[in-house]
Amino acid sequence: MRPTELIRTASFRIALYYAALFLASVLVIFAIIYLATAGDTARQLSNSVEADLAALRAEYHLGGLDNVVAGIISRLHATQGRTAYYLLQTADGRLLAGNAGPMPPKAGWTDFLAAGGAGPGNEGRVMAKAVVLPDGSYLLVGRDATRLDELERRIIQAFLWGSVATLILAGIGAVLMSMVSLRRVEVITRATEEIMAGNLARRIPVDGGRDEFDRLATQVNLMLDRIEALMMGLKQVSNDIAHDLKTPMTRLRHGLELSRHKADSIEAYQAAVDRAIAECDLTLRSFDALLRIAQIEAGTRRSGFCSVDLAGLVETILEAYQPVAEESGHLLTAAVAEGTAVRGDQDLLTQMLANLVENALKHTPAGTRIAVTVTGVDDRWTLCVADNGPGVAAEDRDKLFQRFYRTAAGRSAPGSGLGLSLVAAVAQLHDAPVQILDNAPGMKVCVSFARP
Amino acid sequence: MRILVIEDDPDTANYLASGLKEVGHAVDCVSNGNDGLLRAGGTEYDVIVVDRMLPGVDGIRVVRTMRAAGIQTPVLFLTTLGGIDDRVAGLNAGGDDYLGKPFAFAELAARVAALGRRARPGADHGATTLRIGDLDMDLLGRSVRRGGRNIDLLPREFQILEYLIRNAGQVVTRTMLLEHVWDFHFDPQTTLVETHMSRLRAKVDKDFEHPLIHTVRGAGYCVRAPD
Incomplete structure (x- = not known):
């Protein structure tokens, strides 16, 4: 198995499509996780910033800048300056209170780096919001975002690793799947090559797994059976x-x-x-x-089918062959149901019945009874010619429809060995299954027609 | 009779012509459909024998064209071996009879004679009684009398006798009987016709001095009044 062969297989291609699909689902899953965790944390941080800022502004309105300074100092004391950042500077840039360095006054959300965020020696991102107070001084409230950033980093890392693992697994799966299917295809190829080389009895092995390959193999084998038979x-x-x-x-x-x-x-x-x-x-x-x-057998006569009354057919044949039967000492009788119409070719059906009766007359000794019957069972009419003569051995019965086949006993009788072949051909033309049965004693040939 | 043979195979044409001349017919042979149409249009024939398979215009079209041109001469089609569809196709095109190749010459001669007779005016088409020698057939009463005696015939025997008498003086072959009396278009492997004929003869001829039904060896049967 060459690598290029593997890549060209349909299963490899399908596996790749699946890999892309998996990757997309991994992406969706991580997006949801991201929104549920990091997104939520960010929202909490910003809420806390907003609330703190609103409180400090309220203090300013109550007691002016001094009140704000006092508020900041007490807050810094409570958090020990680790997770919260404050800045209050005058309009001319003089620091009044806070643990964040002076910065150009800019209202709204802002990010800056601060030393000693989450741990000692670490520079962490601070997420902050600032307002310019009515007297021109600048107030900023921030929160340490290191944990949020760490969470985001981990999620993205997990996503990357997950994607890589998905791709690797999908790749391995693709190779395995294509190897399995390639192996099955190669088995089939070898079998067909043998058949083409002339071994018509060769068949495609079936695993018994009943998968699509087995179903295909079974169908192909059936086709091969038919071709071989033909x-x-x-x-x-x-x-x-x-x-x-x-x-x-x-x-x-x-x-x-x-x-x-x-x-x-x-x-x-x-x-x-x-x-x-x-x-x-x-x-x-x-x-x-x-x-x-x-x-x-070519089937062109089907276009000329019309309604044929089996009872009338039997009557005609019986009337024609009665004297012949009497001369040869046979007893020819008929029992026919009512309204036995089928769709077919009158001439061919006449010949078929004549052949069956002649066959019975020729291959049975004097004194044999030959009964022609038409019976209705379910939605079919069955035309039977039965005799109580010597009959035919079970292993010979199916061969009787073969062209020129004659039993050892029948060889002496005149005829071409084609009479029953013609019966089979006419029956097949009418989609009417024909059977040779044991009449114990004797033989019974039955042709079963569908009712129109 | 004057007979036109349209047949492309020279051997078959020769076989037909010499045979038909021998039994007293005048025969013209042509080897293709166009010549056949020209001849049939220009000369009055009693019977035309056409091969179904002809180079150029095939037999079916020859006959169809002839019928369209108003030529009502009886036509006998010669068809290929085993052609089960040929009979219907030939009759639909306006043919009157058909014969599968290869055929016994006696069979062809009998059929040509029957066709020629059928076309001649004054034939007993509408008659309700038939008579041959001292035998009378009442077609309406379905009764047969010979020499003042009633003869009881089964319906099929009546049909056989009627067909024989309608073709009195001419040979009626086994297959002609099968086709006209039983409507069987195949060759039975048993002595079907022979058995029916022997029963009919037992009733019609057995008790009488002169037989009416004669066997023509290698050909068929013939009904003739005693001389």
Whole structure:
């Protein structure tokens, strides 16, 4: 971790903002403390000066300058000349009484330094107020402000130390926070680099602290899961397509080669050509189904959705497949609720139901019952095609929706292995979850539509 | 019949032209939409076969322009593989039928024949009874009699027979039946049509000397009066 990297992090910047904020609050706190303590002391001092000055002026009005001199002497005696200062001088500058040195007469508040303020040898500030009396003499009353100044000095010092400590702590906090976040970011970076390098199974580690990094990591991991599934699906599909189309092509080639060598009559050649055409048709059918599924998955058909009556759909399919079921010895029945309208694509839903019924007809032996039902639960209509045939092993059930997937038992039956993939695609287009359930015995495929 | 084929792929065009000529039609081929429009405007055709995907002006626009110009010649669209939206788009543009590529030639020939027949005046569109050989169909009373005997048909069987008789003398393919009788626009993997047909034949033909419904190998079915 380079220092420049630390400084560039968002958490460092945020920590700095916080440091500024803390500094401002320290300033506010000290301002309040200052006003409450030093401000109050200053106010008391000035009040005492004003009161003393007013008293001395009253004495002047009662008994003239002599009275004032007596007042000053008795006051100096009482305070022993340590905390209070007085000055009375005549208009021509002659000192009459007091412990402060002569000074130019200036009415109002004034500050001066006096020796031996708070302690011996110390020069302390004196806060004083003066008036010019009617006869031109000058009266000044002062108080020692050393303690006030000391208080102010301490408060400012404390403020400075506090600010320095705040800044240092904030700086340390900023560095620590950025180190923590940098470390987390580096973990994520390493993981994504590995994923980019081709290790699609790699995930971003989650601390379990449920903080924002964990939430982000969890989301990214979910996205990675989805991407991996899509990639695997794509790979699977292209493998399956290659494999499934290679098989009929190989058969076609062998058949043609064989007849090229063996056929010895026009009829034999014609038969060979017919077989080749049939083989081509099968392959084309697979292509057609694949492209159809891809188009359905693209979702463009959604714009053409209208109200479709599931009951009517079931009736049409049942009527169409009843004779087929009878021929193959199956018992095809339906039980449908009332008013089963959903929003959807009539053609695709028809094909979906036809595929489900055909699937049941193809993969169950004679004597199997196949029941098509539409039931209403809560705000959904569930369309089910159930049979009591041999069923499908639990581990195979989810794979049935994969393109070209065929169970070991189902491989012998005619078909492309795309029927249920198309069912899944149509269901997905309609936002209708589709499930393969155990009908014990047999299999049950249910598609659940939201009521409009 | 005189047929115009608008198809840009020379192999497909050749395949169509030679096949249609062989079954006795006169065929003109053009390879793009503009030429197609010019030909269709200048010559009286019985059926026009249009590829949906054409360079320049595409098939949909060709047909739309033709219909806007008042040319009512029946049109058969050839669509690409797996095109589930193409049927609606083609029919909305004014097409009369569609066929996905690749197709069996017998299928195309049957559909072209059906389109040509439908457009000819004097066809039995408004008729309330149909007759073929000794079989009478009452479309209003929904009853069928053959040789003086009543034949009980299920509603769907009645529809199949009606469709076959309306196209009497011509081949009706499996997919044509699926589309017109059931409104199914996909290819069932089971013997759906065959099973219904065998039940219909059992009722219509079994007890009679001369069968009316014939199987045309590799193509479909045909209803013909006995000679």
